[in-house]
Amino acid sequence: MSIWIVDKFNNNNRSETSNAVFCRGNHEINHSHERLETLEVLGTVLSELPIRNDVVFLTVVRFNKTHRQKRMKKILVIIIVFPLFLIAQGPIDGYLKGEGNLDMAAGMNFSRSRDYYGTNNQVYQLPYSADMFSVFAQYGIKEKLDAVVTIPFIFGQFENKFQDMGLFLKYRPIYKEFNKKGKFGTLLSAGYTFPMSDYTPDATGALGQRAQIFPLRLVSQVEFYSGFFFNVTGTYNVRVDKLSEETITSMNALNPNFVLADPENSAVFLMRAGVATTHHFFEAILEYQKTFGGVDFVPGVVQPSQLYGVDYLKVGATYYYGFETNGIALNTSFIPRGRNIGNILSISLSFIIKFKDLNKKGS
Numbered sequence: 008m009s010i011w012i013v014d015k016f017n018n019n020n021r022s023e024t025s026n027a028v029f030c031r032g033n034h035e036i037n038h039s040h041e042r043l044e045t046l047e048v049l050g051t052v053l054s055e056l057p058i059r060n061d062v063v064f065l066t067v068v069r070f071n072k073t074h075r076q077k078r079m080k081k082i083l084v085i086i087i088v089f090p091l092f093l094i095a096q097g098p099i100d101g102y103l104k105g106e107g108n109l110d111m112a113a114g115m116n117f118s119r120s121r122d123y124y125g126t127n128n129q130v131y132q133l134p135y136s137a138d139m140f141s142v143f144a145q146y147g148i149k150e151k152l153d154a155v156v157t158i159p160f161i162f163g164q165f166e167n168k169f170q171d172m173g174l175f176l177k178y179r180p181i182y183k184e185f186n187k188k189g190k191f192g193t194l195l196s197a198g199y200t201f202p203m204s205d206y207t208p209d210a211t212g213a214l215g216q217r218a219q220i221f222p223l224r225l226v227s228q229v230e231f232y233s234g235f236f237f238n239v240t241g242t243y244n245v246r247v248d249k250l251s252e253e254t255i256t257s258m259n260a261l262n263p264n265f266v267l268a269d270p271e272n273s274a275v276f277l278m279r280a281g282v283a284t285t286h287h288f289f290e291a292i293l294e295y296q297k298t299f300g301g302v303d304f305v306p307g308v309v310q311p312s313q314l315y316g317v318d319y320l321k322v323g324a325t326y327y328y329g330f331e332t333n334g335i336a337l338n339t340s341f342i343p344r345g346r347n348i349g350n351i352l353s354i355s356l357s358f359i360i361k362f363k364d365l366n367k368k369g370s
Contacts, residue, residue, distance in 0.1 A: 098143065098155050098173055099175060099240070100238065101238045103151065103177070106150050106366065108363055108365070109145070109361070110359060110360070110361055111144045111360050111362070112143040113142050113357065114141055114336070114356055114358065115138065115356055115357075116140075116141065116338075116353055116355035117353065117354050118351050119136045119351070119352055120135040120349030120352065121134055122349060122350045123135070123350075124349065125346070126303040126346055131306070133349070135349045136164070137163050138162040139159050139162070140162070141157065141159045141160070143156070143158075151180070152176065152177070152179075153177045154175070154176055156172075156173065156174055156175075157172065157173040166206055166207060169206075170202060170204065170206050171200050171202055172203045175196055175199075176197060179192055188231055188232060189231035191227075191228070192227070192228050193226065193227050194224075194225075195226075196225075197221065197222070199219075200222065201219045201220075202219075208313055217313055219248035220246055220247070220248075221245040221247065222242050222243070222244050223243045223245065224241065225240070226239075226240045227240075230283075234283050235280075235282050236281060236290075238277075238280070239277070240279070241276055242274065244274070246269070248270055250313060250314070255267060262310065264308075265310070268314055270301070270313055270314055271298050271314075271316055272299055273296055273298040273316075273317070274297050274299070275295070275296045275297075276294070277295075278292065286328060286329050286330075287329070288325070288327035288336075289324070289326050292325070293321075294319075294323075295318075295319070295320050296318055298317050298318055301315055302314045318347070319342050319344070319345030319346070320344050321342050322340065322343065323339055324338070325337070329359075333359055333361060334358075334361075335359070336356070337356055338353075338356075339352075341353075
């Protein structure tokens, strides 16, 4: 939540609270936006306000004695940037690297959307854009155990910051041959994701909700010797984060009907199918997330996005070409429907470097 103090009648009188989002470059606020003569108190229905570039402006209005019998010295201006955060495709697949082997990847992701999906099939025209630089690493601790690390850095309209880091372990207890045609494997994975900085989840471009999550995954994968594979992954996300005292205080001041609650858990069902050869890898994905409760976006109601319940259906595809010790990957995904999320189209390009037998080289 960003709170700006703006004097409608003095463009030079502008300040911000300590937790405000900074505007930069072309995203500076335009002080010539429409004057709202109907504003009387903080908390006026926000659905009456103008929307521009993902931002809802609540304009300062002063009334003199002839207009309202009273003169209002100043009014807080609230800029609410709707949380159109991107939910990444997930760092856990059905493959292990092998003991002592390390894969490292660095890539750029470009995400755009035009519409925002509310509840009950409501659609709002709230454009969104964000770019992300991410680093991914997966290391084979043992033949059956890998460690995974993900680090995203977001280039948003108002913030450029590290966001939610992920630490994971994946273990494969079952890996068996069937009918001499391929192998069937099952993996178990657990991890922890947490914010790396004090980023603002309501800022345009925010990836996450400042969530602290323990994701628990069960992965089943069939791999044919011909190269074709099929993967089904189920994830249960346990939320352990709480609203900060600062957020609670702000919400109580801005929304008299605000009810304190904890973020809700969610479940994700993911299917992957594709082909993997010596130099080529291709997969198509279908992913669905369901949050068990949570608040919904309502025009005119100020609520923390950390409590939003997010549902979505996502389709996507990945192509990878591998050289001797490195490779490049192109990924795209689209969200055609959802709840409290945008119809986000994402395209990413990554460069991967592979390191072999690191445990032997260090001995």
